[in-house]
Amino acid sequence: MKKFIFATGVAVLALASVAGAQGYTFNSNLTVGSTGPDVVALQTWLVANGFNIPSIASGAAAKGYFGSQTQAAVKSYQASRGIPNTGFVGPLTRGALNGGASTGGMTVVNCPAGYTCAPVGGGTTVTGGTTGGITTPGVPGIITVTQGPLSSIVSNVGQSMVPVLTVRVQAQYSDLNVQSMTLDLGNNTGVYNKIFTKIYVTDGTNVLASQPLNGSTVVQSGSQYVVGVAGFNVIVPRGTYKDLVIKGDIMSSIDSRYLANGASFPTAVFSGTGYSGAPATGWGIALPANALRAVDGAGVNLYGPTTGFAQALTINTSLVDTAQANVSRNSASPLAASIPVTDTTNGQYLGLPVLVFDVNAQNDELHLNRVKVGIATTGTGSVGAAYLYQGSTQVSSASVSGGLADFNNILKGTAGATIARDQTLPYTVKVDVTGVTSSTLGITAAVATSSFAPITVFNSQDGTVTVSGSASGNTQTVAATGPLFTLAGTPSIAKTNITPGGSTVSTFQYTATFNVNVQAVGTDLDFGLPASTTAAFGSSSLINTGYLAQIYQNGSASTSIQSLIPSYSQPTNTTLSGDNSFFTLARNQTVTIPVTYSFTILNGGANTYAVQLQGINWERSNAGGSLQTSNFMANQPTWRTPAI
Numbered sequence: 001m002k003k004f005i006f007a008t009g010v011a012v013l014a015l016a017s018v019a020g021a022q023g024y025t026f027n028s029n030l031t032v033g034s035t036g037p038d039v040v041a042l043q044t045w046l047v048a049n050g051f052n053i054p055s056i057a058s059g060a061a062a063k064g065y066f067g068s069q070t071q072a073a074v075k076s077y078q079a080s081r082g083i084p085n086t087g088f089v090g091p092l093t094r095g096a097l098n099g100g101a102s103t104g105g106m107t108v109v110n111c112p113a114g115y116t117c118a119p120v121g122g123g124t125t126v127t128g129g130t131t132g133g134i135t136t137p138g139v140p141g142i143i144t145v146t147q148g149p150l151s152s153i154v155s156n157v158g159q160s161m162v163p164v165l166t167v168r169v170q171a172q173y174s175d176l177n178v179q180s181m182t183l184d185l186g187n188n189t190g191v192y193n194k195i196f197t198k199i200y201v202t203d204g205t206n207v208l209a210s211q212p213l214n215g216s217t218v219v220q221s222g223s224q225y226v227v228g229v230a231g232f233n234v235i236v237p238r239g240t241y242k243d244l245v246i247k248g249d250i251m252s253s254i255d256s257r258y259l260a261n262g263a264s265f266p267t268a269v270f271s272g273t274g275y276s277g278a279p280a281t282g283w284g285i286a287l288p289a290n291a292l293r294a295v296d297g298a299g300v301n302l303y304g305p306t307t308g309f310a311q312a313l314t315i316n317t318s319l320v321d322t323a324q325a326n327v328s329r330n331s332a333s334p335l336a337a338s339i340p341v342t343d344t345t346n347g348q349y350l351g352l353p354v355l356v357f358d359v360n361a362q363n364d365e366l367h368l369n370r371v372k373v374g375i376a377t378t379g380t381g382s383v384g385a386a387y388l389y390q391g392s393t394q395v396s397s398a399s400v401s402g403g404l405a406d407f408n409n410i411l412k413g414t415a416g417a418t419i420a421r422d423q424t425l426p427y428t429v430k431v432d433v434t435g436v437t438s439s440t441l442g443i444t445a446a447v448a449t450s451s452f453a454p455i456t457v458f459n460s461q462d463g464t465v466t467v468s469g470s471a472s473g474n475t476q477t478v479a480a481t482g483p484l485f486t487l488a489g490t491p492s493i494a495k496t497n498i499t500p501g502g503s504t505v506s507t508f509q510y511t512a513t514f515n516v517n518v519q520a521v522g523t524d525l526d527f528g529l530p531a532s533t534t535a536a537f538g539s540s541s542l543i544n545t546g547y548l549a550q551i552y553q554n555g556s557a558s559t560s561i562q563s564l565i566p567s568y569s570q571p572t573n574t575t576l577s578g579d580n581s582f583f584t585l586a587r588n589q590t591v592t593i594p595v596t597y598s599f600t601i602l603n604g605g606a607n608t609y610a611v612q613l614q615g616i617n618w619e620r621s622n623a624g625g626s627l628q629t630s631n632f633m634a635n636q637p638t639w640r641t642p643a644i
Contacts, residue, residue, distance in 0.1 A: 026089070030088075031088050031089070031298060039064055040064050042070070043070055046070070046074070051073040088298050134174070134235065134297050136238055139173060139297035140297070140298040141176055141238065142174075142302070143172075143292075144172070145170075145292050145305035146305060148168035148245075150166050156322070157252065160249045160250075162249070163245050163246070164248050166245050167287055167292065168243050169236050169294065169304070170236070170240070171237060174296040174298070175238050176238075176294040178293070178294040180231075180293045181228070181291055181292040181293070183199065183285055184291075185218065185226065185285060185286075186283065187223045189225060191213070191283065196250060197249045198211065198212050198248065199211050201232055201244055202244070202247055203242065203243075203245070204243060208234060210229070211229045226288075284313050286311070287308055322363045322364075324468055325359055325457040325467045326358075327358065327471055328470075328471055330357055333473055336474040336475050336476070336477075336632040337486075339476060339479070339484060340479050344521070346437075347437035348433060348434050349433040351387065352431050352476060353428055354429055354443050354473050355373070355428070355445040357426070357447055358425070358426050359427060359455070360423070361419035361422065365420055366457050366458065366460075367412050367458055368419075368455070369458045369464075370407065370455070371396070371427075372404055372406050372453045373446070375444075376403060376443070376444045377443050378441070378442040379441040379442050381433060381435040382433075382435050383433055384434055385398070385399055386407075386432075388407050390427055396409055412458070429473070436478050437480050440479045441477070443476045443478065444473055444474070444476075445472075446471065447471050449470040477632055482523070482525070482618070482628070483630065484519040484521055485516060485630055491613070491641040493644055496509045496510075506602070507600055507601070508601050510599055510609055512610075513595070514613050515592055516616070518593060520585045520587050523621065524585065524620070525584065525585045525618055526577075526583070526584050526585075526618065527582055528582045529581060534627050535617065536568075538597075548616070552640065553608070555610075555643065557612070564598070564611070565597065566597055567597075571591040571592065573589065574586075574589075584621055608643040608644060610642060610644075612634075614634045
């Protein structure tokens with residue numbers, strides 16, 4: 001317990017020396033209603049030192065009861081000595097009574113253990129005591145105890161430090177020091193020999209006190225089983241509240257048949273300190289009426305709540321019973337892209353990543369048993385083999401037949417196949433692409449989308465669990481010959497006010513910039529310049545909405561703003577055509593083309609704008625004017641500028 005007391009520089013030597021002379025040690029705080037030897041000793045000293053207690057001085061009353069006249073005498077003494085005149089004989093007065101001394105004109109007060117006695121003014125030295133604590137000495141308080149919010153009432157076997165009840169303590173007029181509470185665990189011994197092993201009092205994060213639950217710590221009170229938790233000191237400053245979160249450790253295994261028999265938790269219907277009505281079935285925890293104790297600044301014990309409250313809990317008998325696998329696409333899964341073969345002679349790309357998906361193990365350790373991946377292709381070429389990786393570890397491999405890669409040989413213990421409880425692991429699907437000797441092959445992979453491509457997952461007891469969710473990859477286009485387009489950096493956009501002087505109409509020009517990397521794979525490539533009718537990024541005339549570039553207004557593709565003016569020029573290390581209408585990028589060479597799109601907005605107000613690159617025109621050299629358009633980047637956010 002920590003309390004905070006103020007001591008003044010006024011000498012308390014007289015009280016200290018007399019008390020010391022009579023050889024009496026005051027061990028208890030005294031206030032109206034107190035009785036016993038401490039009161040007798042106090043009244044004896046007060047009367048002897050001129051602080052009158054009329055009823056005792058006249059013989060009308062015997063010593064030993066602290067009444068209103070004794071309180072008045074204490075106040076007079078406190079006022080004469082500069083001690084806060086509350087009429088309460090607390091730690092400061094007791095510290096002086098029990099050995100205060102004067103050294104070189106300095107008053108020395110022995111502060112009782114568990115309190116802080118801080119001097120106010122000069123001339124006083126305080127010894128002993130502790131730091132922190134109550135800052136309202138001598139002030140009576142009021143306590144209000146209510147049920148606070150709980151994040152979740154669902155718990156699982158084997159979990160530790162599970163929140164089971166929130167107790168909200170509010171302090172009025174005085175700081176309060178919360179020191180103990182008694183918790184009702186229900187009417188069944190199974191609460192401590194089948195369900196919980198330990199209980200904690202916390203401030204939500206830090207453990208303030210704990211109590212193991214067993215036949216020695218849990219006692220029966222009527223039909224209920226209760227446990228006391230003490231030995232903590234939680235200061236609630238006056239005018240505030242604190243939430244004490246009760247947490248528990250749940251046993252590593254629970255007999256489901258035991259729960260089925262219907263234990264009863266403390267009903268939430270209380271009447272005074274007792275219960276009314278039949279208790280509900282299940283498990284839970286309660287704080288009965290007046291089961292929490294706190295001490296106010298006057299040293300008085302306060303109790304709450306006025307009416308008890310209970311929290312019903314849902315405890316799953318076994319995590320295995322509720323385990324499931326959750327499948328989703330990982331953010332690192334490849335975006336739609338046009339990719340050249342790595343072997344132009346044989347038209348191959350071996351080990352091409354086409355999908356990254358996550359598997360989350362909910363409530364139990366899981367392991368993959370079978371993974372079917374749908375492989376859809378369009379174009380020229382084929383996918384002959386597929387591989388399943390967890391990080392850099394190959395989990396399994398499979399041939400692709402009928403558009404399906406069936407990883408059906410995953411045994412328990414296979415490296416990378418086990419997922420720890422409540423953890424998530426990413427899995428990568430790679431494929432071998434062959435026969436892309438001309439044109440392109442588009443590849444799209446998906447898992448757990450239907451009975452065609454499901455995942456089979458086992459729990460820790462080798463039982464099948466429910467699989468929820470799915471993951472579909474973006475189309476990867478593998479080209480035998482042609483361009484490979486990627487972005488260098490992130491697209492950007494700038495806004496400039498170009499309003500003529502004196503104009504009342506606001507005009508803003510927006511300029512979006514894309515740095516496009518281009519690699520010529522297996523052949524020379526031609527790209528039209530802005531003045532060409534086959535311009536790579538659009539001509540200087542009107543660009544139709546949704547074609548090569550698109551304006552986004554307030555996050556949506558605009559259907560009304562169509563005027564986008566592209567600007568780009570021939571990059572170095574390329575050859576300009578004789579009529580200056582296009583440039584040629586030689587086979588297997590790479591260049592970066594800075595491309596800008598400009599447009600103007602009148603009175604845009606609070607609207608925001610962005611630009612999306614939708615497609616790029618190109619031709620194979622000497623192909624007789626066969627214009628191609630790569631549009632894999634259409635509507636892909638990575639190919640869009642921020643909005644301003």
